[in-house]
Structure formats: C-alpha cells, structure tokens
Amino acid sequence: MEEFERACLCGIEFGVLGVFSTPTNVRLTSYNMNLVLRWDPPEGAESSLVYTAEYKTSVTSYSVGCVNIFSLECDFTYPDTSMRSSIIEYGKYTGRVRAQLGSESSAWVESNQITLDKDTIIGSPNVSLMSNGATIEVTIKDPVFTISTLRDVYMFATYIITYWKDGQKEKAKHISKIQQNHVVLDDMDPWTKYCFQVQIKTDRNPNHNKPSEIVCESTTNDEEVPWVGAMVTFVVMATAVALVVVAVVYRKMISHFLCPKDALPQHFKEYLLAPPTSSMYLAMLNSHPPDEIYHSLEQSWAHHRT
Structure with a gap:
C-alpha cells in the first residue's frame, strides 16, 4: 500500500513537472515588417494549457503582447491589449513566453533578438506582363x-x-538595379514564350527577400501588326457597303414599313371633320364679353375728400 501511494505521488509530481515545463523552440520572426513570436508546446502538454507572451526593445522593459492564449504564436504588431502597438521600423526586439495552467506558470523562455529592418523577410512582389508585338512590358x-x-x-x-x-531556364538573363516598377523589354524574339521572375534587392536586408511567382507571356510579330489594322478597316468598310446595298434594294419595303399608307375608314374621317355640336361649345361661341365697370380717378378723389 505504501509503495502504491509512493508511486502515485511520484506520478503526480512527474505530471505536474511535465505540464509546467517550458515552451520549446521559441523564435521571434518578422515578415513584411510584422513582429511575431512563435513556439512549440512543452512535451506532453495538456490541451487546456494557455500562454502569455511579451516583447521588449533594446532600451525598454518587457511589454505585454498576448495573455492567456491557446495558439502557439503571438503577433506583437497587433497586441492583445488595450495599449497601442509601439513597434517601429528600425527597432531591436526580443520576445519571451511562458505556459500557464490555472494559477500555476512555467518559467519564461526568451527568444532571439532581431532588428526589424535588417531581419524582416520581404515578401514576393506582384508581377504582371503585357505583350505588344515583339516587346513585353513588365509591371x-x-x-x-x-x-x-x-x-x-x-x-x-x-x-x-x-x-x-520557356523551357530554357538554365539560359536565363538577369537585369539588376532596376528602380522603376514599369519596364519594357524590346530585345525579344517574335512568336516566343518568355517567363519572368522578379526579386527585391535592398542594402540593409540582402538575404531575406522572396522572389515573385513565375509568370509567362508570348510575343507576336511586329510585321503582323499593320495587317490587323488593315483587316479591321476592310471589315468595317464591307459592312457599310452591305448596309447601303440593302437599303437601296429594299427601299420600298422599308418605306412601306416605316410610313404605312393604310387609309382611315370613312366614318372616322367624317367624325373628325364634322364641326363640333356640343352645347357648351356653342354657348361659349355665342356669349358676349361682360361689361366692364370702372370709375374715373377724379370722381374717386372727390368722393374721398367729401
């Protein structure tokens, strides 16, 4: 019985120590200038385990980032507090995290330090292509x-x-030190499919830039372009001539359709041409204008003085 109780106590002690062991693989990362602390859970951790994460600069003490969260990361750019984030572009930052279960907490585990503008991973630029004859415009x-x-x-x-x-990436050409975001390449072969990839280069962050997705576009032939305009002109002129011919050939049918010559019935004509016989109309026609009553100005003035 004593051995069983001792084994149980040892098991409970081991379980408590296992649950409250510290998080592992704690690392501070940045992508496109955010600031995110990530970690792995303690080995054998329970699902109800929560975490609190904090961060500091090289000249300040720790500030709260996330409190009692279940996830394994905390974005300090948008802290889970009422305080506004104080992350700046050129700051040096360190993070730390601890595990919690009820009123018990593990020790803090501190992360690596990063300088935001030097260590952030710059994401891929967006690249679009437009072909114009034997040239390709890159945006x-x-x-x-x-x-x-x-x-x-x-x-x-x-x-x-x-x-x-396309299919010859081993023969790729490179154009560097481009500052414009719109480039026209006119040394292309006609009727050829080209593929492009763009990467951003900075002096302070030389090794943390992701290239864009590969996009492809096909060229045409500059000599073929005038024929397109000529073909469009021919189609427009042919359509206009056809419309004129149809109008001439079927002009009578079109005229009859737009201006029908059907006569009105005789009794409609007689009704419309007959003089009005309404009693009201006749009374208005034979009436005389009413006599106007007026007084001269002198009579009115004399009457007023008396």
Whole structure:
C-alpha cells in the first residue's frame, strides 16, 4: 500500500513537472515588417494549457503582447491589449513566453533578438506582363507592409528581373538595379514564350527577400501588326457597303414599313371633320364679353375728400 501511494505521488509530481515545463523552440520572426513570436508546446502538454507572451526593445522593459492564449504564436504588431502597438521600423526586439495552467506558470523562455529592418523577410512582389508585338512590358507591384511601406523603409530598393525562354531556364538573363516598377523589354524574339521572375534587392536586408511567382507571356510579330489594322478597316468598310446595298434594294419595303399608307375608314374621317355640336361649345361661341365697370380717378378723389 505504501509503495502504491509512493508511486502515485511520484506520478503526480512527474505530471505536474511535465505540464509546467517550458515552451520549446521559441523564435521571434518578422515578415513584411510584422513582429511575431512563435513556439512549440512543452512535451506532453495538456490541451487546456494557455500562454502569455511579451516583447521588449533594446532600451525598454518587457511589454505585454498576448495573455492567456491557446495558439502557439503571438503577433506583437497587433497586441492583445488595450495599449497601442509601439513597434517601429528600425527597432531591436526580443520576445519571451511562458505556459500557464490555472494559477500555476512555467518559467519564461526568451527568444532571439532581431532588428526589424535588417531581419524582416520581404515578401514576393506582384508581377504582371503585357505583350505588344515583339516587346513585353513588365509591371511590378511592391508587397504591402504591416508597418510603413517598402519605399519608406528601403528608399534605395531595386528590382532584379530574371527572364528566360520557356523551357530554357538554365539560359536565363538577369537585369539588376532596376528602380522603376514599369519596364519594357524590346530585345525579344517574335512568336516566343518568355517567363519572368522578379526579386527585391535592398542594402540593409540582402538575404531575406522572396522572389515573385513565375509568370509567362508570348510575343507576336511586329510585321503582323499593320495587317490587323488593315483587316479591321476592310471589315468595317464591307459592312457599310452591305448596309447601303440593302437599303437601296429594299427601299420600298422599308418605306412601306416605316410610313404605312393604310387609309382611315370613312366614318372616322367624317367624325373628325364634322364641326363640333356640343352645347357648351356653342354657348361659349355665342356669349358676349361682360361689361366692364370702372370709375374715373377724379370722381374717386372727390368722393374721398367729401
């Protein structure tokens, strides 16, 4: 009996220590200038375990980010408190997290330190293509930042444009140090499909930039373009001539349709042409205007003085 009780007590003690062991793999990350602390749960943790996460700068103490959350991450850019986030573009940050169950808590586990503008992962730009003959126009749109904008943080950011003929990526060409977000490439072969990929390059964050998705577009032939206009002109003129011919050939039918010559019945004509016989109309016709009654100005003035 004593051995059983001792085993139970040891089991309870082991369970408590296991539940309140610290979170693992705690790391502070940033994507497009957000600030997110992530971690893994303690080994053997219960599903009812909650976490509290905090962050600090290199010159301030810890501030609350998330309290009693079940998820395994906390976005400090949008803290779960009534206080407004104080994350800035060039700050140095560290995070920490602890596990909680009821009134019991584990020890704090601190993360790595990151400098936001140097360590944030810059997301993929959006790339669109438009073919015009044997040229291709490339339009680039910067990723949206949670804090500030790409151009405000990285004033001298440039693009690296990589393109190749479809199926020949090993022969890709590169254009670097592009600052414009609209580029026209006119050294393309006609009737060829090209694929493009763009990556953002910054001096302060050289190794944390994701390339765009690969997009492809086919060129045509500049010599074929005038024929398109000539064909459109021919179709328009042919349609106009056909309409004129139809109007001439079927002019009588069209005239009869628009201006029918059907005569009105005789009794309708007699009714419309007959003089009015209404008694009211005749009374108005034979009536005389009423006599007007007036007084001269002198008579009115004399009467007023008397």
